Amino acid sequence: xxxxxxYISLGEDFYEKVCPMPVKDxxxxxxxxxLAEQLRVADDLKNDLGGLARAFCGNDIISxxxxxxxxxxxxxxxxxxxxxxxxxxxxxxEVINQKGQRLDVQLKGSGRTNFSRGGDGRCALGPxxxxxxxxxxMHALGVPTTRCLSVVTTGEDVFRESRLPGAVVxxxxxxxxxxxxxxxFASRGDxxxxxxxxxYTVERHFPELLKEEGPHRYILLLDKVIAGLVHLVxxxxxxxxxxxxxxxxxxxxxxxxxxxxxCSMMGVYDPKTVYSSIDxxxxxxFGHQAEMMQWNLLRFAECLLPLMDDNADKAIKQIxxxxxxxxxxxxxxxxxxxxxxLGFVSYQEEDQKLLFxxxxxxxxxxxxxxxxxDRLTKSLSSQTISMEIKKDFEACYEPWLKRVNSQKxxxxxxxxxxxxxxxxxxxxxxxVENVLRESxxxxxxxxxxxxxxxxxxxxxELDLTAQYQDQPNDGDKSYQTFCGT
Ligand code: AMP
Ligand code: MG
Numbered sequence: 001x002x003x004x005x006x007y008i009s010l011g012e013d014f015y016e017k018v019c020p021m022p023v024k025d026x027x028x029x030x031x032x033x034x035l036a037e038q039l040r041v042a043d044d045l046k047n048d049l050g051g052l053a054r055a056f057c058g059n060d061i062i063s064x065x066x067x068x069x070x071x072x073x074x075x076x077x078x079x080x081x082x083x084x085x086x087x088x089x090x091x092x093x094e095v096i097n098q099k100g101q102r103l104d105v106q107l108k109g110s111g112r113t114n115f116s117r118g119g120d121g122r123c124a125l126g127p128x129x130x131x132x133x134x135x136x137x138m139h140a141l142g143v144p145t146t147r148c149l150s151v152v153t154t155g156e157d158v159f160r161e162s163r164l165p166g167a168v169v170x171x172x173x174x175x176x177x178x179x180x181x182x183x184x185f186a187s188r189g190d191x192x193x194x195x196x197x198x199x200y201t202v203e204r205h206f207p208e209l210l211k212e213e214g215p216h217r218y219i220l221l222l223d224k225v226i227a228g229l230v231h232l233v234x235x236x237x238x239x240x241x242x243x244x245x246x247x248x249x250x251x252x253x254x255x256x257x258x259x260x261x262x263c264s265m266m267g268v269y270d271p272k273t274v275y276s277s278i279d280x281x282x283x284x285x286f287g288h289q290a291e292m293m294q295w296n297l298l299r300f301a302e303c304l305l306p307l308m309d310d311n312a313d314k315a316i317k318q319i320x321x322x323x324x325x326x327x328x329x330x331x332x333x334x335x336x337x338x339x340x341x342l343g344f345v346s347y348q349e350e351d352q353k354l355l356f357x358x359x360x361x362x363x364x365x366x367x368x369x370x371x372x373x374d375r376l377t378k379s380l381s382s383q384t385i386s387m388e389i390k391k392d393f394e395a396c397y398e399p400w401l402k403r404v405n406s407q408k409x410x411x412x413x414x415x416x417x418x419x420x421x422x423x424x425x426x427x428x429x430x431x432v433e434n435v436l437r438e439s440x441x442x443x444x445x446x447x448x449x450x451x452x453x454x455x456x457x458x459x460x461e462l463d464l465t466a467q468y469q470d471q472p473n474d475g476d477k478s479y480q481t482f483c484g485t
Contacts, residue, residue: 017068018090032148108171125153134263151169245276271288429479
């Protein structure tokens with residue numbers, strides 16, 4: 001593993017140089033072997049479990065790494081906090097993977113920093129495993145996401161509502177640039193650093209914009225960031241993912257799902273679904289996520305205003321057309337995606353009514369989102385399922401079938417298109433919780449590894465799959481998630 005750290009070159013206003021705090025007894029709990037291979041992780045450490053545990057808890061600093069805690073601000077549930085920052089995370093550095101992409105390697109739960117604000121800098125095993133399992137599941141589903149390389153138990157306890165085993169999780173991200181990173185400098189009126197940050201972002205993520213000069217470069221930057229985040233939310237809607245804490249500090253500029261604290265999956269379809277205990281107003285409910293992403297992007301657009309023009313009105317005029325484009329872009333992309341879930345190879349405006357009628361039907365009958373689309377997919381080749389689901393979809397079923405059959409593609413081709421959009425397996429909340437509980441109780445990784453094996457093939461019916469497909473007994477009515485602090 002060869003580290004560099006381009007972020008350090010931005011200067012000390014952007015971070016604190018700080019080493020992870022050593023832990024008592026590090027043990028490798030989960031290791032992502034295929035990701036490790038892509039990252040070309042220290043080949044000399046490959047078979048040295050103790051060495052890997054020490055490196056990925058922060059006890060040993062891998063040569064070339066210069067750990068830093070990054071500074072950022074953020075709107076948390078709508079309230080602006082001018083300084084947040086990595087309070088329990090250390091960026092070890094960047095590596096180039098086999099495809100030539102530059103990726104951040106960050107430890108989380110690795111001790112206190114100047115940004116800890118009273119927190120202990122630590123992470124419990126449960127949230128670390130949740131991040132590993134959920135991000136692996138999302139990656140396999142094809143949703144853009146940060147990933148996890150490892151979970152290392154620390155041999156120390158952390159104190160939350162109760163005493164819990166501690167862990168350090170290693171996160172791999174295209175970068176850790178958040179909307180909140182831009183807000184940190186914009187809110188301080190620090191235009192020099194803001195500009196450096198924008199140029200760094202362009203160079204790292206959108207080098208095709210380097211040829212653009214002046215304000216135009218930043219307008220196009222906004223456009224690219226919107227494109228990535230539109231795609232991200234559409235993908236969340238496709239698989240039923242509820243992020244749970246879409247604050248601007250948890251919104252990545254490169255369009256990846258980041259921060260798996262109180263996330264969950266929607267079972268029974270209802271846009272109002274929310275499970276996070278701290279989200280009492282349903283701000284980040286399933287069906288609210290596009291609106292909230294737009295809100296976050298408007299905060300990002302505001303950060304760019306001072307780079308447009310000294311005159312505020314002129315600056316707004318320049319950026320407004322792009323900033324205001326989110327809704328339309330989202331709606332178009334969302335409907336096309338939903339159309340594919342229904343097997344419409346090319347989505348037509350006239351499909352909208354049928355699409356929303358079907359969703360209404362699923363909601364009215366309190367049906368499971370994943371199972372409904374899975375069965376619809378299967379119904380194209382199974383008379384039995386087709387007969388059964390007619391009842392669920394009532395007056396929508398025949399028009400749907402007619403629309404699907406009116407295309408030039410064969411039924412089998414349509415089914416293949418639908419299958420690519422409609423997973424047979426998602427990381428259902430009750431199974432995630434069971435696995436986290438069993439892991440903490442036994443101290444063994446078996447339950448997590450077995451679950452991961454099924455989750456890594458979400459569009460395929462493996463022998464294992466059926467064990468994790470059932471709906472929860474109470475329809476998740478009493479389910480709650482908590483911020484993984
Ligand atoms: P999050 O809710 O994970 O997005 O975190 C929000 C902020 O709280 C970030 O600045 C974190 O670094 C910080 N934070 C969360 N948990 C802890 C902790 N246990 N110790 C120190 N800082 C924390
Ligand atoms: Mg966060």
